[in-house]
Structure formats: C-alpha cells, structure tokens
Amino acid sequence: MSLDADVVIVGAGPVGLVIALMIARQGISVTVLERFSEVIQSPRAMAYGPAAVVELERAGIAAECRQIGMEESDYHVQIRWITRDNKKIAGYERPSGVNMGGYAPVLCGQHKVADIILRHLSEYPHAKILWDHEVTEIRDQGDKGATAVCDTKDGGKAEITGRYLVGSDGARSTVRKLIGCTFDGFTYDKRVVATNVYYPFRDYGFTLAQFIVDPEDFALVPPPTPSCISVFKWLRLDREMFPRRDVSLLLRRRRLPDIRTTPRPSGL
Secondary structure, eight states: OOOSEEEEEEOOSHHHHHHHHHHHTTTOOEEEEOSSSSOOOSSOOOBOOHHHHHHHHHTTOHHHHHHHHOOGGGGSEEEEEEOTTOOEEEEEEEOTTTTTTTSOOOBOOHHHHHHHHHHHHTTOTTEEEEOSEEEEEEEEOGGGOEEEEEEETTSOEEEEEEEEEEEOOOTTOHHHHHTTOOOOOOOOSSEEEEEEEEOOGGGGTOOSEEEEOOTTTOEEEOOSBTTBEEEEEEEOOOTTTSOHHHHHHHHHHHTGGGEEOOOOSSOO
C-alpha cells in the first residue's frame, strides 16, 4: 500500500485549510478532500474568537483577512441592539485587542478566508486540494495510516491514503460518524436563515454588529466585507413542516444568498 500524502484532511473549510497550510509550510505532504466543487459561497462565519485569531496570526494570514474584511472603524468594535427602524436601544464599544491574545480582531467572510489560504497553498507542490471528493468510508490501516474512500463527480470511486487523517468537515461531520465519535447535545426548535445582502448599511449608521430586537423579526446583522452585510434571521418554522432541504431550496429559488438592493433611508 502506497501513501498519497503524509496527512489527508477531510473538509476544505477554514479549519481544514489552515491545518493544511501550516502542515505544508513544514514540508509535509498534505491532501485535502472536499465534496463540493469549490469553496462554499453562502453566508457562514465572519467573526473569529480569540483562539481563532491567534491561529490566523500563526498561519500568517490575519493581516490579509483584515485588509479584505475590515474598515478602519472596525478596529474599535461597536456592538448595538436596535429596533426594526434602526433606533438604538443599547450598545457598547469593545476596546481593540481585548481577549484576542493582544491582536486586533479579525472580520472576514469565511469564503474569503478560504480564498486567501488557497492562494498560499498553491505555492506548495506537495499540497493538493481534491474537489468533488465525498468521503463515504474510512479504512483503518493500523500502523500504516488510514484510507478515505470517496465518491467522485464522474460516479467513480477514489481511495486516498495518508499516515494521518484529519476530520474537519463541520458540525455534521461524516468522519465523526464513520469512526463512531458522538457529538452529544440538543437542537433548538427554530430555524436560522442566513443571506448576504449588498446594501450600503454603513451609510445609515450600521456598525460592526447589531441585533435587531423584535418579537417577529429578530436578526443579527454583521458585515462580512465593507460592501456586504450578512443577515442571520431567526424564523419561527416548524422543523417537521419545513425540513432543512425545503428551506434551502426556497433560498436557492429566490437567490437569497446574493441579494442586491437599492438604498433606502432607514431600517432594513
């Protein structure tokens, strides 16, 4: 049995790609397996906690993320709670660098972070990204490593073997399920719908992050880039009547992941 790479990583999100970049810089061969054809462009993470900021600094990409995702005012974090018509209820300014390991905060859409990492990874011939590779089986090869069996886009099968296999394929991790690792917890009974809206929110007083307080239209409105806002909308949808697949189809049909709208004086 021959090795395809020293390390095989399942999942080309920021976690998997950061690990791949840091490994590649040490001269270690790495192959990343991703079931999609490209980096997912739909709204996901855009603000990073203290531990993540430290790792982005270690990976050498934090400055690039800030350059893409932040304006000068974002270094002084303004958090507000507002009404639907943009009237302030409460708010505060978090001093720059607090609880960030001494570093400035990082705000950058998850897909933009992935693009930055992919550009750096392209500099290393011993780092590979295999798109359209969906892991369906993991074979333990003992001291020789592990093999990931994948379905490919053309309907075929691929087997990728490494000394180590890393599962970084998200909250519903296939790797975790295949190796029998539990992820105990509970699920809230409400749906959260997220979309990117291209709209000059900053021109109307919107800051780094605001929560719209409303019994029906509660939402979180943060900017993944200076020209774009992500809206995370809590919906009162019954999970049995509106399964995840139906909500996803609704969003695709209405093209909500990429809404462009014209300015209006206030509110959303």
